[in-house]
Amino acid sequence: MRDHAAPDGPGTVRHSPHAPDAALPVLPELRAAAVAASERSVGGPTGGSAVLREAAAGYWTRRGLRTGAADAVAAPGAPALLCALIAAHDGDVLMPRPSPAWWTPQARMLRRGAYHVPTPAESGGVPDPYALLETVRRVRAEGGVPRLLLLSVADDPTATVAPPELVLEACEAAVAEGLHIVSDETWRDTLHRPRETVLVSPAEMCPDAVTVVQDLAGALLPSAWPAAVARFPAAQGPHRARALDVLTALGAAVAEPVAAAAATALDEPAPVTARAEAAAAMYGRLAEAAHLAVLAAGALARPPRAGRHVYADLGPLRAGLAARGVNDSMDLEEYLTGRLGVSVPGGHRFGDELGALRARLPVAPLAGPDPEARLESLASPAPLELPQVATALATLATVFDELR
Numbered sequence: 001m002r003d004h005a006a007p008d009g010p011g012t013v014r015h016s017p018h019a020p021d022a023a024l025p026v027l028p029e030l031r032a033a034a035v036a037a038s039e040r041s042v043g044g045p046t047g048g049s050a051v052l053r054e055a056a057a058g059y060w061t062r063r064g065l066r067t068g069a070a071d072a073v074a075a076p077g078a079p080a081l082l083c084a085l086i087a088a089h090d091g092d093v094l095m096p097r098p099s100p101a102w103w104t105p106q107a108r109m110l111r112r113g114a115y116h117v118p119t120p121a122e123s124g125g126v127p128d129p130y131a132l133l134e135t136v137r138r139v140r141a142e143g144g145v146p147r148l149l150l151l152s153v154a155d156d157p158t159a160t161v162a163p164p165e166l167v168l169e170a171c172e173a174a175v176a177e178g179l180h181i182v183s184d185e186t187w188r189d190t191l192h193r194p195r196e197t198v199l200v201s202p203a204e205m206c207p208d209a210v211t212v213v214q215d216l217a218g219a220l221l222p223s224a225w226p227a228a229v230a231r232f233p234a235a236q237g238p239h240r241a242r243a244l245d246v247l248t249a250l251g252a253a254v255a256e257p258v259a260a261a262a263a264t265a266l267d268e269p270a271p272v273t274a275r276a277e278a279a280a281a282m283y284g285r286l287a288e289a290a291h292l293a294v295l296a297a298g299a300l301a302r303p304p305r306a307g308r309h310v311y312a313d314l315g316p317l318r319a320g321l322a323a324r325g326v327n328d329s330m331d332l333e334e335y336l337t338g339r340l341g342v343s344v345p346g347g348h349r350f351g352d353e354l355g356a357l358r359a360r361l362p363v364a365p366l367a368g369p370d371p372e373a374r375l376e377s378l379a380s381p382a383p384l385e386l387p388q389v390a391t392a393l394a395t396l397a398t399v400f401d402e403l404r
Helices: 010-014 028-037 050-061 078-088 103-109 129-141 164-176 234-250 256-267 270-296 315-322 329-340 371-379 387-401
Strands: 072-075 092-097 114-118 146-151 180-184 210-215 228-231 309-313 358-362
Touching: 028 256, 028 270, 050 072, 050 228, 050 256, 072 078, 072 234, 078 103, 078 146, 078 180, 078 210, 078 228, 078 234, 092 103, 092 129, 103 114, 114 129, 129 146, 129 164, 146 164, 164 180, 256 270, 270 309, 270 371, 270 387, 315 329, 329 358, 329 387, 371 387
Parallel strands: 092 114, 092 146, 146 180, 180 210
Antiparallel strands: 072 228, 210 228, 309 358
């Protein structure tokens, strides 16, 4: 029996879906780094060791964001880091609709208002600038104090990449209203076609008003090894100190073996970059094929540009779903999870309306049923032609076609 708790209630916190997993074997280089650090009997400092923070600084500097180790903070996963960031800023939180499933619970756990702002038709992750201004005005009129804007240029759940002009307009609107921006860039290294997709960090546009957060499980580490890093602008020194206080109070330090692997990954040796690039290309092909299957059945979805998922809108198939007892996104989650045999979270998990028939489809399972099969797909120049991939795509197409 499904859980009938309200989508924004405690159930969302306890059962919030994980980000789409790469589901690939751990690289030997990362495993070796973790094993070498496993004999240390003393844990690293809250906020990350100097080695880890220097590696994070180098990672961002190579991407055009000059960073010093003193500007970086590490935590055991992005949720703990975001919790510390929200706690370090007084006031309410604004975010796009839809947004990552773990954002809203962090704000509400801290008793902060969480307000969703519509996104434009072409992409998710970044709010429409005019809708943002209107939401700020409305929140203030109701007695709220908006202080933070969360956004993600390479977005979970929509798998889109916001165009630079939209990012600039949204950031300028936020700064003009006195909002600090938290840019979640977890998926920036998972672009399917990096030579054809322009991704610009908000921190490049408004350097004094943006804190960058990155969950390393997006492209660099296994999801079972929780580590995330944040880049604070120099002007945010007091907020960085407050965030460290919160992490210290929570005992939220990165485990030494994970920290060693994270530092190795952030240094980007050749095996790490090769794996990240190959995985992004493979999952891009799988996402494109899944997107075509969704469209062929008459459903809707923005073309995926990053990540390992497709965000499907099954509204046009409402009649076929209703005949199967599916009338909202909770029903849809239960139905698709049962039919596909993998977790398919409904749109209500991401702040979308319960009545909207939307869901996030993972594409990693299309690569094969186990890590070895997925490695075969990763190494193949034509993964869609492999038997296990062709079979999985045929199953996906059948599930959607039968709803027409």
